[in-house]
Amino acid sequence: MAHRSGRHFLQIPGPTNVPDRVLRAMDRPTIDHRGPEFQALGRDVLAGIRPVFGTAQPVIIYPSSGTGAWEAAIVNTLSPGDRVLMFETGHFATLWRNLASKFGIECEFVPGDWRHGVDPATVEARLAEDRGHAIKAVMVVHNETSTGVTSRIPLIRKAIDRANHPALFLVDTISSLGSIDYRHDEWGVDVTVAGSQKGLMLPPGLGFNAVSQKALAAAKANRLPRSYWDWEDMLKANATGFFPYTPATNLLYGLKEAVAMLMEEGLANVFARHDRHAEATRRAVNAWGLEVLAADPAEFSSSLTAVVVPDGHDADRLRSVILERFDMSLGTGLGRLAGKVFRIGHLGDFNDLTLMGTLAGVEMGLRLTGIPHRAGGVAAAMEYLEFGNS
Structure with missing residues (x-):
């Protein structure tokens, strides 16, 4: 290899x-x-x-x-x-x-x-x-x-x-x-x-x-x-x-x-950092015109975001293309969600630039696989990270 x-x-x-x-x-x-x-x-x-x-x-x-x-x-x-x-x-x-x-x-x-x-x-x-x-x-x-x-x-x-x-x-x-x-x-x-x-x-x-x-x-x-x-x-x-x-x-x-x-770092700061990266990720997903799997905003996870792909498209093909082209692993859909969602992990040792690289890889993968979406997810996340807490 x-x-x-x-x-x-x-x-x-x-x-x-x-x-x-x-x-x-x-x-x-x-x-x-x-x-x-x-x-x-x-x-x-x-x-x-x-x-x-x-x-x-x-x-x-x-x-x-x-x-x-x-x-x-x-x-x-x-x-x-x-x-x-x-x-x-x-x-x-x-x-x-x-x-x-x-x-x-x-x-x-x-x-x-x-x-x-x-x-x-x-x-x-x-x-x-x-x-x-x-x-x-x-x-x-x-x-x-x-x-x-x-x-x-x-x-x-x-x-x-x-x-x-x-x-x-x-x-x-x-x-x-x-x-x-x-x-x-x-x-x-x-x-x-x-x-x-x-x-x-x-x-x-x-x-x-x-x-x-x-x-x-x-x-x-x-x-x-x-x-x-x-x-x-x-x-x-x-x-x-x-x-x-x-x-x-x-x-x-x-x-x-x-x-x-x-x-x-302080646990309160750790939690706030995860909350911030999760919100930026959801803003990217919304800008792409895709759907976050979690239905209730009060229950949105700050560790990961599961994203639903449109009917007729395969989330695992998207993951495969992103891995092959950009050397990035995303989470697969498990159980009844197999092929229907991909999961973005944004937890642990993670910062703004890591998130931006991750979201850029997803947006390029969406284009390469022809999954219907709007451009601008990365820009929406970046704007939030720059100005969202000011």
């Missing part, structure tokens, strides 16, 4: 570009994970990650993908035959439902159109009907990576409270943590699931569970077997900075640096 000059534009909604600082931090010899040097690292990352989740509670770190963190949340809090309330907000909500079902969890899966997030009124109504409290957990994907729709976690928490229901609240933040405002403690979440490869700006390989005291109490009572995923074993070892089995040491070096970068 011939060498291609310049850098590859990885504009899928994760894994995201890994900053040079994080790469350099990981480029170290692996150390003894039972020694004092590792103990200091373990204590640093276990404490340092908590503010990113907005919690003073424990955050458990696994050598895993986000799917592993999903499984850990389930096997530590639920028992076979338990009923949970879930919502069809997109492809990843569906996969989490499928995973829960494999453990004998009875999933009440509220149908959705993949264009809207979780309706708080539906949560309240369903829980109010459940007078016997058969529902043990409400499980929600905060930011649906397949659709670019963000569910409103604080409103869902209020809906649970209005129903006066004791269900646990489990939230997937895999494509929102470190990119979209999130507050585990303040919003009354019991288990927050996350992964390393998106807003945390790391390669894939770390999964996270932030856990409340209510969730820890549920873990002591549940009947699902677990070993690798056992919170109790992890927390016992974590208390002294260690892990019960071999950790991903070099990823932990990277995590320490990534958290330092987020704190140096």
Whole structure:
């Protein structure tokens, strides 16, 4: 394969570009994970990650993908035959439902159109009907990576409270943590699931569970077997900075640096930056005359934008041409959206010029593939970035 000059534009909604600082931090010899040097690292990352989740509670770190963190949340809090309330907000909500079902969890899966997030009124109504409290957990994907729709976690928490229901609240933040405002403690979440490869700006390989005291109490009572995923074993070892089995040491070096970068910028500034780039992207899409998949502006994602291509045109052909001609990867349509949408990731280590290059690649690709559109999307985004906040 011939060498291609310049850098590859990885504009899928994760894994995201890994900053040079994080790469350099990981480029170290692996150390003894039972020694004092590792103990200091373990204590640093276990404490340092908590503010990113907005919690003073424990955050458990696994050598895993986000799917592993999903499984850990389930096997530590639920028992076979338990009923949970879930919502069809997109492809990843569906996969989490499928995973829960494999453990004998009875999933009440509220149908959705993949264009809207979780309706708080539906949560309240369903829980109010459940007078016997058969529902043990409400499980929600905060930011649906397949659709670019963000569910409103604080409103869902209020809906649970209005129903006066004791269900646990489990939230997937895999494509929102470190990119979209999130507050585990303040919003009354019991288990927050996350992964390393998106807003945390790391390669894939770390999964996270932030856990409340209510969730820890549920873990002591549940009947699902677990070993690798056992919170109790992890927390016992974590208390002294260690892990019960071999950790991903070099990823932990990277995590320490990534958290330092987020704190140096300030989380409020990180979220504002993502909001700004998302708005600029949507303005480009509107100027092109194309459609953003997310239907409710209150649920627009700041991590990614899913764009609908006109009927009779293939989003995957557009992606293929852009990759071949401009060395840029865009996200594919998943599940029922295959071939119908492409996804622009604008999260992680990202700035104005990166966004402009991304949108220029999309606009050139639209022309090359003959997808009906108007010119001027890049100009609309640029105008917003220049003058939108002045």
